[in-house]
Amino acid sequence: MTTTSALRRTPRSAKKYARPSTFFTIVGIVALVYFLAPLLWLVLASTKTNSGLFDSFGFALGGKFNLFQNLADVFTRQDGIFGRWLINTVVYAGISGIGACLLATAAGYAFAKYRFPGGRGLFSVVLGAIMIPTTALAIPTFLLFTQAGLTNTPLAVILPSMVNPFGVYLMKVYAEGAVDDSLMEAARIDGASEFRVFWQVSMRLLTPGMITVLLFSLVATWNNYFLPLIMLNNPDLFPLTVGLSQWQSAASAGGGGAQADFTPIITGALVSVIPLIVVFLFLQRYWQSGLATGGVKG
């Protein structure tokens, strides 16, 4: 109930009386500068040559406009390994995101809509697991995967990322609000099996919640560093985060300084953030309403 009310943009009468305040707007703009300036710097730095980084002011264009050369450098460095990292990241994040979303949706839906022996107990176990820090599990998981011969394979990154207890919680709360019991009952009377009820009736109602869980699982895997760092040591399998950090430590290891080549790392960093920013821009409606689900009842 709370979820649907959060989803619908309730017309707010208060808005009518509120008048924009110059002071508050200035506060907001100062915040905007703080949050966006580093990204502006990143964009500008990507257009510069390595010496241009040192010779021109960070928040201005300077020297030769070198963006396209930098991009070419990023994608041709070490036989074009950056492109591989980009593809790996998309594959790991995509499969983990879709997997986590489907598993969480089915489980959350069952916990919300069916009463079955052990259901409540299992749900509270899952709820408790939200508190378990994932990195505390990374080292034992690594050791288990070593014994199973799974390290240095994509599965080593994908399998642990598909388990999202918070997603289950989110989908349970969401399903409670979005799927009407009488609708399910009507489908049953029409002779639909439980799976058809889920597939053809409930799924459609659950879609906004599912997209939220998909999005956040996707971001979690896209941004993950610790897990791939310990699981993978073949550079061909690295995601962007691990690859870029290796370039970074290689550049800094030579004592930094002007002779180290920073532009490919900076340009690579820019390339690696663009896809997610685009996704968030296009799916604004979903992540905003979805987060409400967690916040309202959390």
Place this chain on the structure above:
Amino acid sequence: MSETIAATTAARNAKAPRRRRNETKRKQTIAAYAFVIPFLLLFLLMLVVPLVYSGYLSLFRSQLIGGLTFVGLGNFIQAATDPLFLAGVLRMAFFLVVQVPIMLALSLLFALLLDSGRLRFPRLIRLGIFIPYAVPGVVAALMWGYLYGDFGPFSQLAHFLTIPAPNFLGAGTALYSIMNIVTWGWVGYNMIVIYSALRSIPTELYDAAEMDGAGAIRVAWSIKIPAVRPAIILTAIFSVIGTFQLFNEPKLLQSVAPNVIDGAYTPNLYAYTLAFTDHEVNYAAAVSFILGIVIMIVSYVVQLSTQRRERAK
């Protein structure tokens, strides 16, 4: 006679639907298990088994002579008296006490401002503050590392003014510089959680108060903030979990400032160093395990203290 016939037909009529009802109930139970089992199976394999295995590992120690030996709580006692581990935990506790309140206060402030409708360009501001969440922690650390560094704007400005460049990654400043990176990355996410909760408060709640002449700040303090307490608690708990697990930022900045950020700077970095540099896998497992327990306790305390305050009201 006719009564008994009526009774038996009634019973028969009643029995058939009941049987059908039992049948549907059984089908529904089977379906429910089928829906939860895929998740639970992976949950068991990827979460429960590693957790138990971690606990098991931490009871042993590998020695040059004799291989793996059972040491009971030996690793735990070692960790509890390990100055490197304790320093890392204390550093994170300090981080928690300083950074998390600042971050959540900013998140709450921006959420309230957005909700008040007194901002111009609210959509732009909301999106702009949120965008850093989409930047991977690794990239954020990398970028801020450059901003803090030789060709960053701060050094350039200092150079222009002919004053010494600030050292953001010195012994006394590195932790605050990391706090800044984390704050930059997470204010937006927390703001959206709180803002979404604010949007779902029924307006009648504060329309009345506004009519009674309560100012915006009073309405925020007495009505809005208490109404979104669950959302604030949620962000606080996630922040506690995130803080103690801090790894990406110090790991990335380590290559820039190796003398300040050592292998035991955060407990998680310490566990990583132990496992992959020192090859003390069992001790690393014990350290991760204890870290997990610390996180659970602190999260629980956060939850408990907020609940008690609620009850006291």
